[in-house]
Amino acid sequence: MLCLGFIPLLALVLGASLGAAFPPGALKKSCSLSKYQFLVPHELKAVQKMKEQFEDIMLLSDRKCNTRLFHRKWSTAELSVPDRVMLVEAELDLTTAMLGLPAAPTFAETRQRPLAFLSQAREDLRGCMATEAPSHQPSGKLRHWLQKLQTAKKTETAGCLEASAILHLFQVLNDLRCAALREQCT
DSSP: OOHHHHHHHHHHHHHHHHHHHHHTTTTTOOOOGGGGEEEOOHHHHHHHHHHHHHHHHHHOOOOOOOOTOOOOOOOOGSOHHHHHHHHHHHHHHHHHHHHHHOOHHHHHTTTHHHHHHHHHHHHHHHHHHHHHOOOOOHHHHHHHHHHHHHHHHHHSOOHHHHHHHTTHHHHHHHHHHHHHHHHOOO
16 A cells, blocks of 8 residues: 555656756757758759749849859868858858748749748757757858858848859758768768
8 A cells, every 4th residue: 555655656756856857848959950861852853943943034134143152162071060050050041031032923932842941951950059069169161151151141132142042052952961961971
């Protein structure tokens, strides 16, 4: 009889002590980017379709852009894992902002799926930065590129930034894959 009363009391005490050891939300958020190591074919097809449609639109415009934001003298593989995550987060911030701009109805519809996918990836990356490297300071290479990005946002037109982001989407996706690998990537 005494044993039956002791078990619920023991469970209550253990539950309270474990709750104090692991505060609410401490275990809830973890960094798992593994789903971005190999992108789902239908997501890649949606990105490809959007890029092709955008290239067709670009052929009809007389837009002159000098943005070389995605042309870097270093590769993502040269960066530390926290730097890779920070790089891809910045790339996705730019890309999702550009995909969120007003567009012709058919193009706006085409970019909804890639925008949703890239927005989710950005949120996942933000979670990783918050849990794994909340006070990470970027390397010199990355810091220079982030400054270049900030300058481009101030000096380039929205149309040129949009073109640069969309035309380099597969580079951004490769950088995302590289950040997800957590080891040496190519």
